Amino acid sequence: MTIVLGGGISGLSAAYYAANNARNSAVILLEASSRVGGWIQSKTSPTGAIFEQGPRTIRPVGLAGKNTLNLVEDLQLSNKLIHIGQSHPATRNRLIYADEALHLLPASLKGIFKTISLLDRPLINYLWTDLKAPKISKEDDSIYNFVQRRLGQDIADNIISPIICGICAGDARKISVNFLFKSLFEAEQKYGSIVKGILANRLKKVFSKSKDTVKENNAANLHLTLADIAEKERWALWGLEGGLEQLPQALANNLRERGVKIQTKAKCEKLTFKSNHIELLINGNIQECSRVISSLPAKNLAELVQEQHPTLSAELEVIPTVTVGVVNFEFQGDVLPLQAFGFLVPPKENLPLLGVIFDSCVFPHKSSTVLTVMMGGAWFEKYFGPNPSEEQLLTTAIDHTKNILCIEEEPVAYNVAVLKDCIPQHVVGHTQRIKRIHDYISAHHIPLRLCGSSYQGVGLNDVILSAKQAVCDIVQ
Ligand SMILES: Cc1cc2nc3c(=O)[nH]c(=O)nc-3n(C[C@H](O)[C@H](O)[C@H](O)COP(=O)(O)OP(=O)(O)OC[C@H]3O[C@@H](n4cnc5c(N)ncnc54)[C@H](O)[C@@H]3O)c2cc1C
Numbered sequence: 065m066t067i068v069l070g071g072g073i074s075g076l077s078a079a080y081y082a083a084n085n086a087r088n089s090a091v092i093l094l095e096a097s098s099r100v101g102g103w104i105q106s107k108t109s110p111t112g113a114i115f116e117q118g119p120r121t122i123r124p125v126g127l128a129g130k131n132t133l134n135l136v137e138d139l140q141l142s143n144k145l146i147h148i149g150q151s152h153p154a155t156r157n158r159l160i161y162a163d164e165a166l167h168l169l170p171a172s173l174k175g176i177f178k179t180i181s182l183l184d185r186p187l188i189n190y191l192w193t194d195l196k197a198p199k200i201s202k203e204d205d206s207i208y209n210f211v212q213r214r215l216g217q218d219i220a221d222n223i224i225s226p227i228i229c230g231i232c233a234g235d236a237r238k239i240s241v242n243f244l245f246k247s248l249f250e251a252e253q254k255y256g257s258i259v260k261g262i263l264a265n266r267l268k269k270v271f272s273k274s275k276d277t278v279k280e281n282n283a284a285n286l287h288l289t290l291a292d293i294a295e296k297e298r299w300a301l302w303g304l305e306g307g308l309e310q311l312p313q314a315l316a317n318n319l320r321e322r323g324v325k326i327q328t329k330a331k332c333e334k335l336t337f338k339s340n341h342i343e344l345l346i347n348g349n350i351q352e353c354s355r356v357i358s359s360l361p362a363k364n365l366a367e368l369v370q371e372q373h374p375t376l377s378a379e380l381e382v383i384p385t386v387t388v389g390v391v392n393f394e395f396q397g398d399v400l401p402l403q404a405f406g407f408l409v410p411p412k413e414n415l416p417l418l419g420v421i422f423d424s425c426v427f428p429h430k431s432s433t434v435l436t437v438m439m440g441g442a443w444f445e446k447y448f449g450p451n452p453s454e455e456q457l458l459t460t461a462i463d464h465t466k467n468i469l470c471i472e473e474e475p476v477a478y479n480v481a482v483l484k485d486c487i488p489q490h491v492v493g494h495t496q497r498i499k500r501i502h503d504y505i506s507a508h509h510i511p512l513r514l515c516g517s518s519y520q521g522v523g524l525n526d527v528i529l530s531a532k533q534a535v536c537d538i539v540q
Pocket of ligand 1: 074360
């Protein structure tokens with residue numbers, strides 16, 4: 065029997081892939097809280113607008129993006145899928161708020177030849193800095209240091225730091241470049257420059273493309289999957305009508321229909337690996353199984369294995385997390401100065417806001433404007449202390465948002481949430497740490513596999529793919 069720990073999207077996906085595998089006789093999923101879905105939570109305003117407390121959009125690209133679309137198709141959710149393309153204003157218009165003004169980032173190759181209001185010269189000029197900067201051989205570095213030495217401090221402060229706030233609510237001075245921007249880091253380490261590395265990779269692709277064309281031609285007449293359509297139509301982003309929470313709900317329904325037992329309010333308190341089985345302490349009772357897939361945040365898993373495997377526990381324990389304050393707003397009518405995905409705030413602005421997403425520009429709702437304000441992240445305690453009230457978060461969000469976007473109206477509806485420890489931080493040395501964790505598990509023949517946002521990336525695509533890989537691994 066396989067037990068999956070955690071009923072967020074990654075645990076549900078792991079149970080789904082395990083149930084698909086004929087060699088998994090029985091699968092049980094244990095979730096500590098009273099609901100499944102983890103950080104995915106869609107709420108509805110009185111007018112029917114969707115307030116996403118957690119994730120809202122998914123990118124369709126790459127192996128991981130295609131894998132999620134395949135899952136959506138298998139769950140028969142394709143008819144609920146909504147998407148936007150490359151020319152949509154929410155794809156093209158991405159803003160940074162700095163020096164008391166909103167600045168547009170270039171949306172195309174042409175844009176890098178023009179001076180943008182955020183920087184004092186066109187982006188193309190910064191590429192010269194990269195070509196001239198010496199290579200520094202390293203195993204890893206922070207994204208901030210890497211960008212500062214290759215492209216200059218302006219780009220590190222004004223562009224990359226806010227982008228990192230948008231990706232993981234984190235501090236670019238701590239996040240690992242070898243993990244998050246692996247191909248750029250490898251370009252420096254191998255070719256001595258980002259530009260040279262990108263050109264070399266482009267050339268390699270051109271040469272391998274002729275082979276792919278043969279494959280594509282052969283496949284041209286076959287049935288087009290959702291992932292094929294997304295690629296063909298060049299989707300930029302997708303979501304689900306009625307909210308993203310339908311994805312974990314559809315997974316849970318599918319699992320129940322196939323006899324997978326989902327136990328909520330079932331907190332695992334300890335794992336003990338015996339010679340031929342595993343004992344799990346759940347709400348004070350012992351349950352047994354032959355293998356465990358954990359989708360728990362690394363810190364939570366660390367507690368469960370602390371007694372029997374202190375070395376493993378110590379490695380898991382130090383993967384940090386950050387807390388995000390989320391406030392969703394609905395305003396009547398169109399109150400925005402322009403149509404865009406939203407804006408991000410560089411940490412050097414010393415504001416409690418990480419950024420604001422213009423939800424209703426991406427997926428419109430009647431005639432109202434829906435916004436989500438993300439706050440705190442790596443700086444949560446600095447701006448809000450250990451225990452802020454909802455009132456404090458709401459006032460901070462509304463005051464800054466109205467001021468930055470010159471909104472005079474009051475919101476007609478709102479939702480406030482503090483998402484404690486919601487995003488793991490893949491800090492410098494993360495890749496090596498993950499290798500040590502996997503090496504330990506395999507050297508000690510522990511029938512345990514890991515998935516979820518602590519390890520291979522925080523995006524929904526990453527955590528779903530990590531679940532598929534964990535199942536493959538444990539079955540083998
Ligand atoms: C505000 C926010 C916005 C985001 N936006 C996006 C986005 O737009 N696009 C995108 O791709 N990604 C986004 N993400 C990232 C993505 O939502 C998460 O990385 C993903 O949902 C994590 O899923 P998970 O299953 O790995 O973890 P979780 O959702 O944390 O699930 C883990 C589960 O384990 C349970 N658990 C914990 N301890 C125990 C225990 N001892 N026993 C049993 N159960 C336990 C928890 O209750 C929880 O349900 C966002 C994240 C946040 C927080």
